[in-house]
Amino acid sequence: MRIQDALNKGEIPRSEIEILLSSILKKDKTWVIAHNDSDLNEQEMNQLDMYINRRKDNEPIAYITGEKEFYERPFIVTNDVLVPRPSTEYLIEATMKFINNKESKTIDADTDIVIWSKRYSDTVPTTIVDIGTGSGCIAITLAYEFPKLNIIATDISKNALRCAEQNIKKHNMESRIKLREGDGISAVSGLTEPFVLVSNPPYIPKNEEVQIDVSSYEPHIALFSGSDGGDLIKELIYESNKNPYCVGFCMECRTDHVTI
Known part of the structure; x- marks a missing residue:
C-alpha cells in the first residue's frame, strides 16, 4: 500500500x-x-x-503515538497524564510576563478558560513551583525560558512523576528541575525562597459531561475538582496566600473561578 x-x-x-x-x-x-x-x-x-x-x-492520538508537541517541543505522553493542550501555552506566556514585567492580569486562553495571574508582592521570584506537573511540559518549558531560575515540579501521582522524569531526561533538564511527590502546595512546605506558583489544576465540575476521548482515557484526578470545579483552586489560593515566600500565582482555570 x-x-x-x-x-x-x-x-x-x-x-x-x-x-x-x-x-x-x-x-x-x-x-x-x-x-x-x-x-x-x-x-x-x-x-x-x-x-x-x-x-x-476514541483514544486520544497523543496516547496512541506516545507523544505530543507543546510550545514547539515534543513531550512523552502516557495515559497517566493529561494531554498537553494549546490553552496551556498561554500559561507559559502569562508566567513570562509575571516574572519579566511584574504583570499580573487575567487573559483568555480558550472558550470559558482563562489564565489567572495574581501578585502578592513585588519580590522577584528565584523559584518556579509547578503544582500538578503531569507530563512536566510546563516545568520544562519554563526551565528553557528561565535558565537562571530554580524549578520544582510536583504531583500527587507517582505514575505522572515517572512520565515527567522521562521528559526531564529527554530534554536534559535533570540539573534544572526537582521533582516532588505531594498534594498541592504542601509538597514545597519547606521552601524558604521567593517563588511563583504555576499550575494547570483540575477545574472541571465533577458532574459535567466532557468529550468521550477525555472522559474515557484521561486521568480524572487531573480533570475534575468538586461540584463547581474549584476545590483545588480554592485550596491553592488559600495556601499560597498565607505562604510568606509565595510572591503570587499564574493558574489556568474557568472564567467563573476568577471570582473565588
Whole structure:
C-alpha cells in the first residue's frame, strides 16, 4: 500500500492519519505528505490499522503515538497524564510576563478558560513551583525560558512523576528541575525562597459531561475538582496566600473561578 492510499482510507480524518503515519515512519508530516507515492511495508500497514482502530475507539492520538508537541517541543505522553493542550501555552506566556514585567492580569486562553495571574508582592521570584506537573511540559518549558531560575515540579501521582522524569531526561533538564511527590502546595512546605506558583489544576465540575476521548482515557484526578470545579483552586489560593515566600500565582482555570 502506498502512503497516498493509506491517507485516503477514510476511517478517520486524513489529518489524523498523517500524524499516525508520521509516528510510525518516524518522519515529520511534511515528509509524509511529500512522499505519498512511497510504499508501506506489511509491518507498517499492520501498525497503522491497529492505530486507526484505537483512534476509532476514541483514544486520544497523543496516547496512541506516545507523544505530543507543546510550545514547539515534543513531550512523552502516557495515559497517566493529561494531554498537553494549546490553552496551556498561554500559561507559559502569562508566567513570562509575571516574572519579566511584574504583570499580573487575567487573559483568555480558550472558550470559558482563562489564565489567572495574581501578585502578592513585588519580590522577584528565584523559584518556579509547578503544582500538578503531569507530563512536566510546563516545568520544562519554563526551565528553557528561565535558565537562571530554580524549578520544582510536583504531583500527587507517582505514575505522572515517572512520565515527567522521562521528559526531564529527554530534554536534559535533570540539573534544572526537582521533582516532588505531594498534594498541592504542601509538597514545597519547606521552601524558604521567593517563588511563583504555576499550575494547570483540575477545574472541571465533577458532574459535567466532557468529550468521550477525555472522559474515557484521561486521568480524572487531573480533570475534575468538586461540584463547581474549584476545590483545588480554592485550596491553592488559600495556601499560597498565607505562604510568606509565595510572591503570587499564574493558574489556568474557568472564567467563573476568577471570582473565588
